[in-house]
Every structure is written in C-alpha cells, then in structure tokens.
Amino acid sequence: MTNLSSHRFTIVTVVLAFLLLALMVACLLYGSVDIEPNVIFSILMGNDSGNEALNTIVLESRVPMILTAILAGAALSVSGLLLQTTFNNPLAGPSILGVSTGAGLGVAIVMLAMGGTIGSMSGDSIGGYLATLVAAVIGAAVVLVILMVFASIVKSSTMLLIMGILVSYLASSVISLLNSVATEQGLQSYVYWGFGNFTGVSLDQMPIFAIVIVLSLVSAMLMIKPLNALLLGTRYAQNLGVNTHRTRNLLLLITGVLTAVVTAFCGPIGFLGLVVPHIARLALNTSDHSRLMPVTMLTGAVTALLCTLISVSSPHGIIPINAITPIIGVPIIIYIIINRRKINYFN
Amino acid sequence: MAILQTYDMAVGFGQGSKRTTLLKGLNLKLEQGSLVALLGRNGAGKSTLIRAITCDNAPIEGSVEIDGNPASDITKHQLSRLVALVATERIMGGAFTISELVALGRQPHTGFLGRLSKHDKEVVSQCLEAVGISHKAQQHVASLSDGERQKAMIAKALAQETPIIVLDEPTAFLDVASRIETMQLLHKLAHEQNKAVLLSSHDISQSLLLADELWVITSDHEVVTGTTEQVVMSGAMDRVFGDTSIFFNGNLCDYEAQLPTVATVRINCDDNNLARCMTNALLRNGIAVDETSDIIIKVDDVNHITLPDGKIASSVKEVVKYFNK
Numbered sequence: 001m002t003n004l005s006s007h008r009f010t011i012v013t014v015v016l017a018f019l020l021l022a023l024m025v026a027c028l029l030y031g032s033v034d035i036e037p038n039v040i041f042s043i044l045m046g047n048d049s050g051n052e053a054l055n056t057i058v059l060e061s062r063v064p065m066i067l068t069a070i071l072a073g074a075a076l077s078v079s080g081l082l083l084q085t086t087f088n089n090p091l092a093g094p095s096i097l098g099v100s101t102g103a104g105l106g107v108a109i110v111m112l113a114m115g116g117t118i119g120s121m122s123g124d125s126i127g128g129y130l131a132t133l134v135a136a137v138i139g140a141a142v143v144l145v146i147l148m149v150f151a152s153i154v155k156s157s158t159m160l161l162i163m164g165i166l167v168s169y170l171a172s173s174v175i176s177l178l179n180s181v182a183t184e185q186g187l188q189s190y191v192y193w194g195f196g197n198f199t200g201v202s203l204d205q206m207p208i209f210a211i212v213i214v215l216s217l218v219s220a221m222l223m224i225k226p227l228n229a230l231l232l233g234t235r236y237a238q239n240l241g242v243n244t245h246r247t248r249n250l251l252l253l254i255t256g257v258l259t260a261v262v263t264a265f266c267g268p269i270g271f272l273g274l275v276v277p278h279i280a281r282l283a284l285n286t287s288d289h290s291r292l293m294p295v296t297m298l299t300g301a302v303t304a305l306l307c308t309l310i311s312v313s314s315p316h317g318i319i320p321i322n323a324i325t326p327i328i329g330v331p332i333i334i335y336i337i338i339n340r341r342k343i344n345y346f347n
Numbered sequence: 348m349a350i351l352q353t354y355d356m357a358v359g360f361g362q363g364s365k366r367t368t369l370l371k372g373l374n375l376k377l378e379q380g381s382l383v384a385l386l387g388r389n390g391a392g393k394s395t396l397i398r399a400i401t402c403d404n405a406p407i408e409g410s411v412e413i414d415g416n417p418a419s420d421i422t423k424h425q426l427s428r429l430v431a432l433v434a435t436e437r438i439m440g441g442a443f444t445i446s447e448l449v450a451l452g453r454q455p456h457t458g459f460l461g462r463l464s465k466h467d468k469e470v471v472s473q474c475l476e477a478v479g480i481s482h483k484a485q486q487h488v489a490s491l492s493d494g495e496r497q498k499a500m501i502a503k504a505l506a507q508e509t510p511i512i513v514l515d516e517p518t519a520f521l522d523v524a525s526r527i528e529t530m531q532l533l534h535k536l537a538h539e540q541n542k543a544v545l546l547s548s549h550d551i552s553q554s555l556l557l558a559d560e561l562w563v564i565t566s567d568h569e570v571v572t573g574t575t576e577q578v579v580m581s582g583a584m585d586r587v588f589g590d591t592s593i594f595f596n597g598n599l600c601d602y603e604a605q606l607p608t609v610a611t612v613r614i615n616c617d618d619n620n621l622a623r624c625m626t627n628a629l630l631r632n633g634i635a636v637d638e639t640s641d642i643i644i645k646v647d648d649v650n651h652i653t654l655p656d657g658k659i660a661s662s663v664k665e666v667v668k669y670f671n672k
Contacts, residue, residue, distance in 0.1 A: 004485070005444070088439055225461030229454055231440035238403065240454040240507070241427030285487070287440035288447055290461075344489040345442035 005284070009291050012283045016298040020070075023305035027066050031312050033057055060203055065308060067206060069198040071213045072262045073272060073304025074297040078220050079258040080273030081280075081296045085227050085289070086251045087147070089157040090346060091333075093274030094259040097147055097164030099140050100270070101171040103263035104194070106139025107132050108175045111190045112182035129205060129264075136264035140256040143167055148252060195320030196267035198308050209265055216258045217297065223251060227289040269321055271329030276300045278336050281345050303328065348415075350510050350543050351377035351400065351430075356409035358392060358399045368407055369395055370568055377545055379510055382537040384554035384575075385547040387564030388588055393547040396564075397515050400545065401430050414510065427455035431504035433497070433514040441489035445499050448488055449474055452506030474505040477540070478532060494525025501532065505540070512536070514546040518553070526550055530557045555579065555600040563587060608635040610670045612655075616646040624649070625663070632667045 028044075029037055035054055043049050043058045076094060083092040083099075094100050110132045143164075150163045179187060193200070201209050226247045229237040234244050262269065280296040281287070307328070311319045340346045357371035369392035377383060377400075387393050398404040399411065402418045411418040413429050421429070431452070440448065452474070453467045463471070475481045478498040483491065491499065497517055504512045514533070518526040530550070534557045537544040545562075548554050554561070561578040563571045566589030571578055578584070584595040588602070596603045612629065614636055616622040625646050626636045644666065645653035652660040660666045 085439075090439075222459075225454060225457070225459070228440070228451060228461070231443070232438045232451065233434075233436045235403065235434050235436060236432065236438070238423070239401065239427060239430070239432040240451065241424045242454075243423060281442060285442055286444075286447075287442040344487045345440070346489070 005286060005291075008284060009295070012295055013298065016295065016302055019302045020298060020305065023302060023309060024066055024070075027069070027305055027309050027312070028058070028062055030309065031057070031062060032315075032317070061199065064201055064203055064206055065199050066305065068201045068209070068266065069304040069308040070301040071210060072198060072266050072269065073276075073300035073302070074217060075213045075258040075262045075300070076269060076273040077276035077280075077296045077300025077303075078217055078293065079255045079262075080275075081277040081289075081292060082220060082223075082227070082251050082255045083273070084277055085230055086248055086255070087151055087157065087160060088230075088233065089160060090278070090336075091157075091161055091274065092164075093271070094140075094255065095268065095270040096161060096274055098143050098166075098168035098171060099147075099164075099256065099259045100263050100268040100273075101168040101175075102139040102141075102143030103136040103260040104139065104268045105171040105175055106135030106137070106260070107193065107264055108178050108190060109139075110135045111193070112175075112178040112186045133208075133261065133264045136260040137257060139171075140260040140263070141253075143171070144252045144256050148248070193267045194322075196269045196322035196325075197311070197318065198266055198304065198321065199318070200267070201265050205265070209261065212257065212261050216254050216261075219250075219254050220258075221293055223247070223254070224289045224293060227251070227293075228287075231287055267322070269325060271325040271333075272300060272303060275329040275332050276303055278332060279303075282336075282343070285344060287345050349376040350379050350414055351375075352412045353400075353406070354410050354412065356399065356411065357407045358395045358404075359407050360395060366407065370564065370570060371408065373409065373570055375400075375562065375570070375572060377511065377543045378560075379543045380538060380541045381559040382534050382544045382557060383546070383560045383562060384558035385545060385562045385564070386549075386551060386554060386587065387547075388566065391564040391566075391587075392568075393564065394515060396562075396570075397513060397545075397547055401432055401513050402426055424455065427507065427509075429509050430511045430513055431507040431509040433500045433504050433512070433517050435516050435519050438488070441487060443488050444485050445480060445488060445491070445502075446471060446475065446484040448499055449502045449506050452503035455507055470508065471506055474502040477505055477536065478502045492525070493520050494522070494528065497521060497525070497529055498532065501529075501536075505536065509542075511543045511545070514544070516547050516549065518548060518550050526553060530554070533557075551584075551602065552600040566590075606630060607633060609633045610642065611635040611637045611640045612642045612644050612670075613638060613640040614646055615643050621646060621649070625652075628663045629666070632663065634667065634670055 028040055035057065039049050039054060040058055043055055049055055080093040083094065083097060084090055146167055147160065147164060151160055226237065226242045229240045229242045237244050276299050277296050279299050280292050284291055284295055286292065307321050307324045310324050311321055336343065353373050353375045356373040357368050359366060359368040361367050385393050385396065399406045402411065413421060450463055450471050453463060453470065454461060457463060457467060475484050478501050480495060480498050480502065483495065488496065488499065518529050521529060530553045533544050533546060536542055555575055558575050560573065561575050563578055563583045565571060565583060565586035567586065571581060571583035579597065592605050593602050594605050612634060614622050614625055616625065629636055642655050644655060650661050652666055654660050654666065654669050660669065
C-alpha cells in the first residue's frame with residue numbers, strides 16, 4: 001500500500017465512522033414518538049426515566065433497530081462483495097442472483113405452510129425463529145448450489161445474472177403458490193416480512209443474530225488473501241497455491257449464511273449487497289480486499305442506517321426498507337454501468 | 348539436470364470413452380537458463396501440453412517430474428513455488444496498482460493473512476525493475492497498455508521466485524513492438540536469472556530468433572525437440588501444417604503461401620530491400636522468383652522496371668499484364 005492510497009483509506013474510514021456515529025445518534029433521536037434528547041441519553045445511561053413506555057421505545061425498539069441495521073447492512077454488503085469476486089461478476093449481489101429469494105422461500109415454507117405462529121420471527125418461541133432461520137439458510141444454499149453448477153457449465157457472467165433472475169422468479173412463484181394455501185395470519189406476517197424492516201430482531205434474539213453475523217464477517221476477513229488471488233481468475237489463483245474449489249465453497253457458505261440470517265430476520269432486502277461494494281471501490285479506487293472489506297462493512301452499516309432513518313421519518317408510520325433501497329441503489333448502478341469503461345476496477 | 352521432465356507422457360482431453368489423446372510418448376526436458384518455445388498449429392495440443400506441465404491437468408498416461416519429485420507428490424502450495432504461470436486470461440483486478448498485482452506473486456511465500464514482509468517488498472520492486480515497469484508501479488492495472496499488462500504479469504511470475512516460468516501464448520494480443528520486446532525480455536530473464544522459461548506461441552519468426560530450444564508439434568502428432576538450429580534443420584518446421592499450400596521459408600523464418608504461378612523470373616536489382624519487396628509483389632501476383640531463371644527483369648525502382656523485351660513497365664501491374672499475355 002502506498003502512502004497516497006493508505007491516506008485515502010484513512011480518510012474514507014474516518015468519514016464513514018463519523019457518518020456511522022451521526023446516523024446512530026439521529027436514529028436514536030428521531031422516530032414516530034418525540035422524546036427529549038436528554039431523556040434518551042439518561043435512559044441509555046441506565047437511569048429509569050420513570051416512564052415505562054419511553055424506556056421500552058428506547059431500549060427495546062430503537063436500540064435493537066440500530067444494531068440490526070448496522071449488522072444487516074454490513075452483512076448484506078460483504079455478501080455482495082464475496083459474490084462479485086467469487087463469480088467474477090461485478091453486477092452480482094444476493095438479491096439479483098436470487099439468494100435472498102431462496103432464503104425467502106425457506107422462510108415462506110415455514111411461515112406459510114406451518115401456520116403463522118411457528119414461523120413468525122416476532123414470536124416468543126425460540127424454536128419458531130430457529131426453524132425459520134434454518135429454512136432460510138437451506139433456501140439460500142440451494143440457490144447458491146444451483147448458481148455454482150450453472151457457473152461451471154456456462155462461463156458468461158451475463159447468463160449467470162439471467163440465471164439468478166430466473167431462479168428468483170421460480171422461487172417467487174412457489175412462494176405465491178404457498179400464499180394461496182396459507183392461513184390469514186401466516187399471510188399477514190409473511191407480507192409484512194416481505195417489505196423489509198430492521199425492527200424484527202428483539203433484544204432476546206439479538207445475541208444469536210449478532211453472533212452469527214459477526215462470526216461470518218470475521219470468516220470473510222480471513223479470506224482476504226485468496227479473494228485477492230481470485231480476482232486474477234481461477235487459473236492464476238490456483239497457480240498462486242489457492243485451493244480454488246475449497247475457497248469458492250467456503251466463500252459461498254459465508255455468503256449464504258450472511259444473506260440467510262439477514263433475510264430471515266429483516267426480509268428480502270434488495271440492492272444493498274449489489275451497490276455497497278461498488279461505493280467502497282469507487283471511494284477507495286482499489287481492488288484490494290484488505291481495504292475493500294472493512295470499508296464495505298462500514299459503508300453497508302451507514303447505508304442501512306440511512307435507510308432506517310428515512311423509514312422512520314414519515315409521520316404516517318414506518319416506510320418499508322425495500323421502498324428506499326432502490327432509490328439509493330438504482331442511480332448508483334446506472335452510473336456504474338454508463339461509466340464502466342472509465343472505472344478502473346472494471347478494466 | 349533438468350528441472351522438469353516428463354516420462355512417456357500422453358496428454359489429451361475428455362474422460363472415459365470420450366477421451367481423446369492428442370500427444371503421446373512425450374519425454375520432454377526443461378532446463379534452467381534456457382528459453383523454450385512450444386510451436387504448433389491451433390488445436391495441436393499446445394495448451395493441453397502446457398496444462399499438463401503446470402500440473403493443472405494430470406496427463407492421461409506417464410508422469411511429470413519437477414525438481415526430482417513426481418508431480419503427484421507435490422502439493423498445490425509446493426507447486427506454487429516451483430512453477431509460475433502467465434496466461435492469456437483477462438484479469439478482473441483493474442484497480443490493483445502494478446505493485447499490488449506483482450505483490451500477489453508473493454502469496455506462495457506469505458502467511459495466512461498475506462502480509463508482506465520487508466523482504467517481500469524488496470523482491471516485488473526487484474521484479475518490477477527486471478521487467479522495466481518500475482516507473483509505473485503506482486499506476487492502476489486498468490491504465491496499462493496490453494504490452495505493459497503482460498510485463499506486469501511476467502513480473503508477478505518472477506515474484507513467485509520459481510525455477511520454472513510457463514507462459515501460455517504470452518504475445519497473443521500484443522502488437523509487433525510489444526511482441527518483440529516481450530520475447531527479448533523472456534530471453535534475458537531465462538539467461539540472467541537462470542529460469543527455465545517455456546512459452547507457447549504463434550509468433551514463429553520471433554521464436555526462431557530468440558528461443559534456445561524448440562518443441563514443435565507436427566501435424567502427425569509428434570513433438571520434435573532440440574536446439575532451435577537442430578529442429579529447423581531436421582525439417583520439422585515443414586511438418587507443422589499438414590498442408591501443401593503452406594511451406595516454411597527458412598530465409599524469412601516464417602511460413603508462406605504456395606501460390607500457383609504463370610512464370611518464373613530472375614530479378615536483377617542492386618537494392619536488397621527493393622528486391623525483396625518486388626519478389627513479394629510478383630509472388631502474390633502469380634510470378635515466382637528464382638535465381639536460376641533465364642527470364643530476367645531489371646528493377647531500378649518500383650516505378651521503373653525493365654521487362655525481358657526491353658520495354659519499361661511503370662508498375663508491378665504492367666509486369667503482371669506482360670506475363671499474363
């Protein structure tokens with residue numbers, strides 16, 4: 001790393017850290033209920049405000065929501081980065097390749113086929129949401145295996161994207177079929193889940209959510225060396241001593257777990273995984289994963305918090321996250337597609 | 348002693364009943380300090396042979412031995428310190444700097460996290476120096492020309508510090524200047540750094556000029572090996588294309604088309620360059636040139652050609668018209 005690029009990395013990291021803090025504070029302060037900042041601060045410090053409702057809103061709604069957004073944002077973004085490198089395809093992402101939909105299908109099967117109560121992530125039974133979680137991981141894994149097999153047969157990256165979209169359609173259609181036989185309660189919780197939201201993880205569920213994501217992110221960080229080698233293509237990577245077969249499988253496993261956990265708890269959230277790695281690359285102007293990975297995590301957390309802030313800013317209730325991510329994501333993707341000949345990492 | 352040796356090796360593709368053997372009975376030797384060019388027509392099995400040598404694919408029969416050990420006993424990690432590869436594939440890391448790209452060549456030597464030691468960084472800068480792109484070390488790969496990109500990939504291969512470097516058509520996408528430069532660079536590296544360099548190529552004239560040894564795949568699936576002089580004198584070059592309309596011209600060190608001719612003439616000309624130009628011009632118009640012919644045309648200039656009957660032709664077209672009469 002040269003002085004210039006390490007300088008750039010430092011600046012980007014500091015700016016992102018500052019944004020992250022500012023957005024955390026903003027998400028604490030703003031919400032559908034107006035609470036005085038000093039009251040929020042004192043509740044956070046462990047003092048009882050004397051108002052049970054305010055305590056609950058701050059500690060059991062806003063704090064978990066902020067943590068969820070940070071973790072989910074980082075998770076989806078890293079998932080996108082890993083997919084883009086693994087499939088050698090800059091337009092890959094968990095939602096566009098159908099990994100999220102696959103996880104969603106798993107969730108739908110548990111939520112709809114088994115009735116509303118057992119699958120509902122907000123339910124009290126640990127067994128219920130664990131079943132959903134496992135179903136989501138299996139759904140994501142099935143899609144990833146299909147994609148991997150297809151990628152080994154057809155080398156074209158455009159065809160892979162189309163394959164992902166087709167798998168998505170197929171999973172969506174199965175979900176629709178399930179909808180038609182579901183109970184009303186199941187359908188309702190499923191539809192709500194489908195909007196995407198960062199309010200679905202309760203404080204009780206937070207440890208599992210956080211531990212799985214943090215462990216997966218750490219595993220991703222440990223793959224930086226082979227990830228960089230994979231950018232040169234399979235043949236070069238093998239020649240550098242990378243066991244490409246095992247590495248790809250591990251990367252897809254990490255991707256699958258990250259996407260599945262977030263999807264199970266927060267719904268199928270689009271665009272973050274696709275867009276955030278590009279923001280990180282554009283900001284750093286590098287292909288080097290040792291810098292891309294941490295900045296992708298930070299950018300993902302910041303973007304998810306920004307979406308959260310927008311989602312709670314409406315006086316008429318919460319705006320679904322999936323109504324916001326395309327507005328942020330689509331212009332960036334269009335910018336990248338139009339300018340791809342000028343962008344270093346594409347050439 | 349040869350750093351790499353094959354024993355009765357057969358290579359091909361496919362599996363089971365669909366298996367096709369391209370080349371067999373190969374007993375090849377790769378020595379350090381020499382540049383070997385692998386030549387052959389498309390589909391002859393150059394890439395397949397290269398993949399067997401780099402242990403990407405196991406041979407159908409026989410074995411490969413590198414540094415005295417059979418390939419089957421060598422781990423992927425050990426292999427990455429023995430054979431470095433330069434392939435034709437375009438890479439995705441356009442936003443790596445050249446120095447970062449070359450540093451990837453240190454991966455076989457770095458630890459789990461890939462952190463570069465002081466020694467690693469020194470090796471990287473030496474390799475950049477050796478291929479002559481130190482001045483571009485901090486530029487991004489995407490900003491390089493094809494020739495510079497290939498130099499960077501060669502520097503990456505050098506950074507692996509392997510005794511063997513294998514290049515699969517390293518000059519395929521390069522212009523003439525970069526092709527010559529790349530071949531000279533490889534020749535220099537083989538000799539100065541005592542590397543065994545094997546490259547496959549379609550660039551016959553540069554290979555014949557700079558390779559110490561040739562491995563020529565003939566159209567009847569034989570691999571003729573030896574020093575460049577030996578192979579050329581053995582006539583193996585004539586057997587590369589099993590096709591009579593193309594022949595190997597030893598003077599030009601390249602292949603030429605065998606065209607039907609209406610006449611054979613002798614050119615009387617003082618300027619060698621002019622004579623060669625005229626020979627080509629006449630040949631492509633169906634007039635062969637031979638020193639022993641009795642029909643003489645005198646060339647003073649491309650616009651002033653004395654025909655056998657003493658008339659002056661002002662262009663090759665008129666010469667052709669004369670002989671076609």
